[in-house]
Amino acid sequence: MISETLNCGAIVTTSQKGKGDLIPRAKGAAKLLRIPYVERKRLSLANLQANHKNKDILIFSQKGPQLFTGEGKAHEFHLSMAQLRLIAYDRGETDHLVEALGPEAISSFLDCTAGLGSDSLVVAYAKRSCKKMVALEGNPLLAYITNYGLRHFVHENDTVTAALRRIQVCAVRFETFLQRAKDDSFDVVYFDPMFEVPVTESPQFLSLRGHLVESVFTEAILREAKRVAKERVIVKERPFSSIFQTMEPDELLGGKYSRVAYGVYKVKG
Known part of the structure; x- marks a missing residue:
């Protein structure tokens, strides 16, 4: 770490x-x-x-x-909802984060809000050619626990274990990391900020809310993320979030009855 x-x-x-x-x-x-x-x-x-x-x-x-x-x-550390998402993905069901990544192969992915590492794991599993997987976590205690799990957890599926091991955790705020990052450093830059309106069915974060670094996603952050990203920036929030109202994405993906959505901001060449 x-x-x-x-x-x-x-x-x-x-x-x-x-x-x-x-x-x-x-x-x-x-x-x-x-x-x-x-x-x-x-x-x-x-x-x-x-x-x-x-x-x-x-x-x-x-x-x-x-x-x-x-x-x-x-x-x-635990796989949280990632376990169910991986099972569904293997069954051929659509994972909207994977859909937001696009059909093309990617070689690098930056998760700016690692948390438990669940989203990074889904990406690493679905995009197995992606070798540069960096996950940022502003709370060093949570970063330590997530890093430990990624390094030591052994899944019954060797491919899942291999995906876990490819993720590198950095205990740093994403604002600091992005400021230092070079242009076009990652194919995709991803954010899963604390929801403005929490999803009540997410118990894994209930005991952590108020104890984590809750950075605000702003237009300035989006501009910086698009500088660092080669292809796209993805933001996960509630479909009715003010983020999607004030910073309209190029695409908004999610199921008809989904409580969350993925906003895709494409980087223009």
Whole structure:
């Protein structure tokens, strides 16, 4: 994982029965992220958080790193809805993100809002010739967990595992990355910002909302993204989003009854 987003105002600890290499791994992550390592001392997560000004907690357990925000259960890496999307794709059903990419092969893809890495995984699986897969996440704790999952999760389908391994996570805000990127660096630049009106059926992010970097997608960001993209910029939002009203896309893709849509902004040559 490449990290430029540091000192995130959190702490690192282990599970209550943390043993073996968990403690040195937790201390290593604390050093990387420049945040304190705190000995668990069999405290509950709620009590540990209360003792440290309600800071978010990165927990090292035998199952892998987890993020505790104080809202709901601790978050850990999982395939989320990507698993169902991959099954549907293999059945020949339309995935609207894949449709938004266009029928042509792509060699590079920039996901500006990685989150759990679900969308990047679908793209990596569907576009197997795409070798340059970069996923940006502004919250370094979530970036750490997503990167761990992409590096260690083993799927029963070897092709899915290979797709996971091709994705490189960078812990950096997309505004910073785009400013530094060269013109035409990626075939496609993709955004999945926090929806203006949340989808209530998305429980995987309920405990994280309010704890993530919630950057606003603006016309200036769109211009910068189109400078970096060779072919197109794709934005995922609700169909009625103000983004699509103020920045009308060249195409708006999504099912008739879909709660989300993909706006395609083509880069003119």
